Amino acid sequence: MQGLGGVLQTAVQMMLELDDSLLEIIVLSLRVSLTATVLAAVSGFLLGAVLAVWRFPGRGSILVLLNALMGLPPVVVGLMVYLLLSRAGPLGNLGLLFSESAMIIAQWLLVTPLIAALTQQIVADLMLEYREQLLSLGTSRWTMLQTLLWEGRFSLLTVMLAGFGRAISEVGAVLIVGGNIMHHTRVMTTAIALETSKGNLTIALALGMVLIALACLVNAAVAFSKAYAERAYG
């Protein structure tokens, strides 16, 4: 194995050359994780905000469960989705196992509790500040929910980033439901796992650096937009 300098050189070389197979893996990784994050944001924002705005029996238990699910092991999620989508499973007739859709479903399940729990906390904090004013203006509960989600949009962007981070970095779930099939379901993390198992540690590390660089790029883009919007709207 090369030293760190050699690994860095290989990583930079890989990014500069950007051959078709690597580009395919990067694009698929981003497509799967971004789609899963957006879907998880839609469901997680809504679930979190409902739990923050409404009071109903069983709400406390749901919150405890949601917080516990934030640390859900990806392998377990992968296994559950595998059982659901396998031929003998209840959704086997959809034929989704070892497909991009299966990976998106697995990551969506993995990220939704994280986004929902963090959203609940953010919206609950906003409620303390906004509740009386919004009631005074005449908002219904549903309008209050929508308003608070919009008011918390900058913090929720950070939540989405956390969700994206969890999605793009996990390997267990996508490996089980995607199968790491070349040109079909191979993503960055499964490619790293494969290269490691083959003993190609330099390539595995270089791929890891490409992955980190991608995550940094996405984070930087969001952080820049967030800072600009916060300056404008406070």
Add this chain to the structure above:
Amino acid sequence: MVEVIDRYAVPACAAGGKPDILPLRLTGVSFEAAGHCLLDDISFELERGPLTVILGPNGAGKSLLLKICHGLLAPVRGEVDWQSTSKLLVRSRQAMVFQQPVLLRRSVAANIDYVLRLRGVAKQERRQRIEACLQLAGLAHLERRGARVLSGGERQKLALARAWAVHPEIVFLDEPTANIDPTATLFMESLIRQFSRAGTKVVLTSHDLGQARRLADEVLFLHQGRLLEQAPARQFFDGPENPLARAFIQGELPC
């Protein structure tokens, strides 16, 4: 400025021929929290017309009373009755400005637009009302600025403009000038007086005697959760009947 008010601020009772929600009558209202009695057996009636100032030292229960009148809190005992029995009508014909108003994280104009949308005002009329309100509050040049980056005085003006935009029949103002400088205070007071002249019932809390003298037509004096005196402003300031009210006016009310 008066011209703008005359043009846009149609007295709420005339808008759409809806019935009045005033007078507001409180009967034996009490409020308790954590075993402490914060308001004790308060009764009074507020009619359309005179600008009412709820006066009293800090901790008298002024803000609490205003929130109960506005419907944000329910009294532990007693009744709050409006002339109208329609909750929807009562809710839609009143507004409140808080001591520290919460502005939405969007532009100045969008803050007013938000409340007008809630009341179902048509798009074209929303535009007209936003322009009128911002002009009135001296905020027209800040229309596109983020509301939460405004100065303290500008924020209060916007909160008042937002309350005014819905053409309320009654507006509750909770120490609206407590955190702003004297110039902005005078401007706010001039706006408040004009709203009152244009037909909106204004109920304002204050511990500032000077402000109460400048604005009040009628005074309710509150002390330690009890209503000690309700009188026309001149009568109250010239010769209050209650000894504690007299001591407050003379600056000798013990804490």
